[in-house]
Amino acid sequence: MKRTKILFIGRLSFDNTPCAGEVVKNQLFFERVKSLYNNVKSVNLTPLIGRVKKPILIFKILVYILSGVDYVIISTYDELAADIISYMKSFCKRSKIFYWVIGGGIAKKIAKRELSIDIYRDLSQIIVEDVDIENDLKQLGITQVRTLPNFKPVYPVRAKEKAKTNCFLYLARITPLKGTDIILSAARMLNRKGLSYTIDFYGFIEKGYPFEEYVHDVPNVSYKGTISLKTKEDYENLYNKYDALLFPTFYPNEGFPGTIIDGFMAGLPVVTTQWRYNRHIVDDNKSGWLIPIQDAEKLANLMENILSGKYELVECEFQTFQAV
Numbered sequence: 001m002k003r004t005k006i007l008f009i010g011r012l013s014f015d016n017t018p019c020a021g022e023v024v025k026n027q028l029f030f031e032r033v034k035s036l037y038n039n040v041k042s043v044n045l046t047p048l049i050g051r052v053k054k055p056i057l058i059f060k061i062l063v064y065i066l067s068g069v070d071y072v073i074i075s076t077y078d079e080l081a082a083d084i085i086s087y088m089k090s091f092c093k094r095s096k097i098f099y100w101v102i103g104g105g106i107a108k109k110i111a112k113r114e115l116s117i118d119i120y121r122d123l124s125q126i127i128v129e130d131v132d133i134e135n136d137l138k139q140l141g142i143t144q145v146r147t148l149p150n151f152k153p154v155y156p157v158r159a160k161e162k163a164k165t166n167c168f169l170y171l172a173r174i175t176p177l178k179g180t181d182i183i184l185s186a187a188r189m190l191n192r193k194g195l196s197y198t199i200d201f202y203g204f205i206e207k208g209y210p211f212e213e214y215v216h217d218v219p220n221v222s223y224k225g226t227i228s229l230k231t232k233e234d235y236e237n238l239y240n241k242y243d244a245l246l247f248p249t250f251y252p253n254e255g256f257p258g259t260i261i262d263g264f265m266a267g268l269p270v271v272t273t274q275w276r277y278n279r280h281i282v283d284d285n286k287s288g289w290l291i292p293i294q295d296a297e298k299l300a301n302l303m304e305n306i307l308s309g310k311y312e313l314v315e316c317e318f319q320t321f322q323a324v
Contacts, residue, residue, distance in 0.1 A: 107136035179248030185296035239266030
């Protein structure tokens with residue numbers, strides 16, 4: 001074990017509470033760093049997000065920095081990360097700062113001057129989820145960038161052919177920007193044709209979004225709450241119920257969605273959108289299908305083709321395992 005002193009700043013979860021994608025990614029990365037170094041501290045942003053709590057956040061970071069830190073890793077959403085980096089650059093002269101970018105919107109925000117480019121110039125390393133983000137940042141003059149796609153432990157959960165179920169899964173934060181309203185619209189189209197199927201939604205519901213009311217009015221669709229996937233058995237118990245994963249996102253800050261990794265690990269083809277970097281992840285008509293954003297009719301047609309057996313799902317399973 002190395003004696004290097006490292007401070008990790010990001011949203012973390014230290015219990016079995018189901019988490020959003022950012023927290024899952026941070027937790028996996030944090031545990032990996034701890035396995036390699038024996039002097040790793042953390043500032044958990046989960047209870048400290050908000051303007052009122054920002055002085056507490058800065059104070060906690062300052063205490064660690066003054067005690068001596070070799071490397072600082074920052075992993076949170078763009079605007080908060082920019083604030084933390086700005087504060088740290090004023091009093092953190094010896095530590096090397098690494099910024100682990102969440103999502104895929106940073107280059108566009110810098111280009112639009114929503115974020116100052118000067119914040120990022122002196123960082124030791126910026127790590128992004130897709131090569132297009134890396135190239136966009138380099139074109140802006142930020143050169144210390146490398147690409148590392150999203151990641152998770154791999155639990156292949158289907159060792160043999162599985163019977164078709166006519167069931168679809170959505171597993172992500174539940175917000176219209178991730179395509180939940182599009183799925184409900186597609187479901188209504190399928191219902192008018194009298195097709196037999198189910199769609200199950202799992203995830204945190206965005207505050208103020210009356211999703212459960214909407215679901216109540218659409219037959220064949222259910223909200224199952226949140227779920228924590230920790231083991232191979234967890235994945236098997238959930239994913240073996242479904243034929244495909246639905247993720248028609250048009251979320252502005254979408255990067256490399258962890259839910260697609262989950263689907264691929266389970267051998268589920270993924271129905272997602274021609275949005276951001278999804279084309280680098282999903283091989284159209286092989287490991288899944290890419291459809292236009294906000295196009296409920298295209299989604300409904302594709303789901304109908306899956307239900308009718310037009311696509312060879314066993315071959316799609318093989319392609320998803322290859323992708324992982």
